[in-house]
Amino acid sequence: MPRKRKKFKTLSRNKLTELKPFLDELVEKIEEPDYINEDPVQFMHAFDDKRDQELAGFFAATMAWGRRDIVNAKVEELLQRMQYKPAEFIEHYSEDDFSAFDSFKHRTFKPIDMHWLTKILQTILLKYGSFERFWKHCADEAKCQKRELIAVFHEKFFTFHPEMPQRTRKHVSNPEKNSSAKRLYMYLRWCIRKNSPVDPGIMDFISPAELKIPLDVHVARQARKLGLLSRKQNDWKSVLELNTRLKFLDPEDPAKYDYALFGIGVLGSEIPEKYIINRKVD
Template sequence: MPRRKKLRILSKKKLLQLKPFLDNLVKETETSDYIHDDPIQFMHAFEGKDDQELAGFFAATMAWGRRDIVNAKVEDLLKRMDYRPAAFITQFSEKDARRLEGFKHRTFKPVDMYWLIKSLQSILQKFGHFEGFWKHCYNTAKRENRQLIAVFHQQFFTFHPEMPRRTRKHVSNTEKNSSAKRLYMYLRWCIRQNSPVDLGIMQFMSPAELKIPLDVHVARQARKLGLLSRKQNDWKAVLELNNKLKVLDPEDPAKYDFALFGLGVLEEEIPSELVMNTSVD
C-alpha cells in the first residue's frame, strides 16, 4: 500500500500573507446573523448570567451533528426545565427526574442528563456560580501544570463518584488526547470579549489562552490552507493549529474559528494561490 503524501505546512512568511484573507472571513462570518442558526442562540435567549452559563453548557455539550437537530434537542431539554435552567438545576430533586424521561440525542439518554444536572447542582452549591468552578479548575491547572480541560473533567466528576461511566464520556478529557471541541466552543462563547456573537460573560481567563474548537470542517480547511499537518483531529492537532493561529493574533487566536468554519458556511472558494494541499477533500 502506498504511503499517504505528507501535508505541506505554511512558513511564517506565507502564514502572515494568509492573514488578510482569514481576517476578512472573520469579519464576514462573525455577525449577529450567525447566532440564529447556531447553538449559541440559547445563551442569547437569557438575560441572567447563571441561565446563560448553564444553557450554554448544555448547548455546547450536545453540539454533535447537524446544527438544526442540535438546536431542536437543546430546545427540548430547556423546555423540560421550564426555560429556567439555573432554577431547575438548583432546585432539582428526584421527583424532577421524570421530566427527563424520553429525552434522547445521539448517545445522550435521560440517565446522562440526570447525572450532568446532579453534578452541576453540586457545583452551584459549592461555588455559587458555574464561573466560580471554572476559575477553581483554571487555578488548579496552573498550579499542577496541567491542561484546563483535563482538570475540568476530573473535578466535574468528583461530586458523584457513583456516576456511570457512560455519562463521563460526554465531557472531554485532553489527557486522553481529545480535541475538546465542544468545551472549547463553550469557552469561546463565554470568554471572548467585544464580539457580536460571543457573550464574554466570564473573566477567569484571557481570550489569548483559548484554543480553537476543532471539528472535522475546521480541520479540513486548516489542512487545505497549510495551517495543520497532523491528520488526526485530536488534542495534538489542536495545539499545532493553535500555534499557527497565535502568530496571526496572539491575543485572540480563537476568532479564526469563524474564518475556518465560515469557509463552509459561506461556501466561499479559497483562492487557488492560497491552497497548500490540494489532496485534502
C-alpha cells in the same frame, strides 16, 4: 515496520503573514449577529440572567454533536423541559424531577445522562456559588499543576458523584486522552471572547489569548487546505499544532479564526486558488 503517515505541507511564517488578511476578512464577514440565529450560541443569548446563560450554554455546547439544526431543536426541547429556567431547575432538582427527562434522546445522550449532568451542576452551584467560580478553580489548579485547563475541568467535574455511571463521562472530553475537546472549547469561546457580536463574553477567569480553537472535521479540513495543519488526525495534538499558527496570526485572540475556518467548511465561502496549499484533503 508500519509506514509513517505522510503529513500535509504547512506555511512558513512569511506565508502565514500573507494569509492573515484573507482570514481576518472572513472573520469580519462571518462573525455577525445573524450567525447567532443558526448556531447553538443562541441559547446563551436567549437569557438575561448570567446563571441561566452559563448553564444553558454548557448544555448547548455539550450537545453540539451533528447537524446544527438538529442540535438546536434538541437543546430547545431540553430547555423547554426545564421550563426555560435552567438555573432554577438545576438548583432545585431532586429525584422526583427525573420525569422531566423521560424519553429525552439526542445522539448517545439519554435521560440518565441528563440526570447526572444536572446533579453534578447542582453540586457545583452549591459548593462554588456559580459555574464561573468552578471554572476559575479549575484554571487555578491547571496553572499550579501545569496541566491543560480542560483536563482539570474533566477531572474535577466528575469527582462530585462517584456513583454516577461510566457512560455519562464520555459526554465531557478530556485532552489528556488525546480528545480535541471541541465542544468545551466552543463553550469557552462563547464565554470568554469579549466585544464580539456573537460570543457573549460573560466570564473573565482566563483571557481570550488562552483559548484554543474548537477543532471539528470542517475546521480541520480547511486548515489542512490552507497549510495551517500538517497532521491527519483530528485530535489534541492537532489542536496544539493549529493553535501555534493561529497565535502567530493573532496572539491575543487566536480562537476568532474558528469563524473563518468554519465559514469556509460549512457556510460555503471559497478559498482563492493562491491560498490552497494542499489540494487532496479528505
